[in-house]
Amino acid sequence: MLKIENISVGILSDGTAMPIVRDVSLSIAQGEALGVVGESGSGKSLTAQSVARMYQSPLTILGGRVELDGIDLTKLSERELHALRGKAVSYVFQDPLNALNPTRTIGQHLLDVIRRHTPEGPREARSRAVEVLRSVGITQPEERMRAYPHQLSGGMRQRVLIAMGLVCVPKLLIADEPTTALDVTVQARIIDLFRDIQRRGISLLFISHNLDLVLEFCDSVAVMYGGRVVERGTAEEIGREARHPYTAALMSCIPRIENKTETLKVIPGSPPVGIDKVQGCPFAARCERVQDQCWQEMPPIERLSETHELSCWNPIPGGRAN
Ligand SMILES: Nc1ncnc2c1ncn2[C@@H]1O[C@H](COP(=O)(O)OP(=O)(O)OP(=O)(O)O)[C@@H](O)[C@H]1O
Numbered sequence: 001m002l003k004i005e006n007i008s009v010g011i012l013s014d015g016t017a018m019p020i021v022r023d024v025s026l027s028i029a030q031g032e033a034l035g036v037v038g039e040s041g042s043g044k045s046l047t048a049q050s051v052a053r054m055y056q057s058p059l060t061i062l063g064g065r066v067e068l069d070g071i072d073l074t075k076l077s078e079r080e081l082h083a084l085r086g087k088a089v090s091y092v093f094q095d096p097l098n099a100l101n102p103t104r105t106i107g108q109h110l111l112d113v114i115r116r117h118t119p120e121g122p123r124e125a126r127s128r129a130v131e132v133l134r135s136v137g138i139t140q141p142e143e144r145m146r147a148y149p150h151q152l153s154g155g156m157r158q159r160v161l162i163a164m165g166l167v168c169v170p171k172l173l174i175a176d177e178p179t180t181a182l183d184v185t186v187q188a189r190i191i192d193l194f195r196d197i198q199r200r201g202i203s204l205l206f207i208s209h210n211l212d213l214v215l216e217f218c219d220s221v222a223v224m225y226g227g228r229v230v231e232r233g234t235a236e237e238i239g240r241e242a243r244h245p246y247t248a249a250l251m252s253c254i255p256r257i258e259n260k261t262e263t264l265k266v267i268p269g270s271p272p273v274g275i276d277k278v279q280g281c282p283f284a285a286r287c288e289r290v291q292d293q294c295w296q297e298m299p300p301i302e303r304l305s306e307t308h309e310l311s312c313w314n315p316i317p318g319g320r321a322n
């Protein structure tokens with residue numbers, strides 16, 4: 001359904017391309033959830049924003065294709081893409097308070113989206129809005145339509161944003177860290193909601209820095225570092241047989257009940273930020289398995305199975321021991 005092929009996003013200056021996101025390839029089937037994980041600055045949001053060109057200038061697509069149901073979105077005009085956003089592809093952003101206009105009611109927010117994408121009259125649009133609020137678990141939806149964003153809790157506001165993303169029944173919902181600002185119990189309820197959305201046949205691109213959460217509910221996982229996908233596979237493959245040292249390092253940062261006496265590991269060093277001029281592997285400075293070649297050349301993408309891919313010169317042999 002969604003196929004991202006070798007997409008690069010960056011800045012074009014005096015004819016020179018300066019990539020930030022490099023050669024990223026991902027795919028999501030209908031009704032499937034793909035989780036994209038990585039530390040801050042790894043390029044998760046830019047990759048997601050490249051789908052419907054949601055990034056800010058001066059960023060631009062430097063190469064690659066984004067195919068949605070056979071149509072290459074990189075070839076569409078701004079007008080054609082505008083018609084698609086909120087309809088075929090919807091985004092749910094991290095911060096519900098900033099994403100909602102404080103002077104407009106929840107109902108007005110939803111009706112704006114419906115008006116933009118459907119020819120429905122006021123009565124039909126209203127009942128569609130009420131129904132979508134109900135479907136995301138908002139009680140007394142008729143009343144909530146009249147509420148302003150500040151009158152709702154953080155979890156409720158996140159549900160409203162998800163409802164706005166769903167109201168025109170998209171093929172693909174892109175959720176960028178939708179649970180980060182929420183406490184753990186509210187987070188769990190929002191994840192249940194995403195499971196329900198998946199069951200409706202909507203595909204999900206779910207961005208998170210929380211590998212544990214992604215492994216728990218996504219079908220497949222892409223691990224990003226320094227603007228590249230360094231490992232991807234099914235959740236099962238990544239959970240049991242991660243081969244990339246960065247994936248393994250992220251995994252050892254997950255608190256586990258059975259290891260409660262062990263101190264939580266921290267990956268030493270910090271990730272590269274912005275335009276990276278490093279020739280070799282961007283993880284080299286922090287990697288326990290680094291060897292000479294890693295500093296010289298970017299590791300190519302190697303296919304381990306139909307679904308499992310890896311970019312590393314010296315991967316963990318036979319998978320990460322759990
Ligand atoms: N408009 C822009 N101009 C220049 N650089 C940018 C722009 N937007 C993002 N970047 C840089 O691109 C890199 C990747 O950014 P991105 O927002 O995709 O990271 P992320 O993985 O989503 O991080 P986070 O977890 O903090 O949201 C970052 O280093 C960021 O500084």
Ligand code: SF4
Nearest residue numbers: 281284287294312313
């Ligand atoms: S290529 Fe080298 S530095 Fe990069 S992750 Fe693999 S072993 Fe580590």
Ligand SMILES: [Mg+2]
Nearest residue numbers: 044045046176
């Ligand atoms: Mg981000």
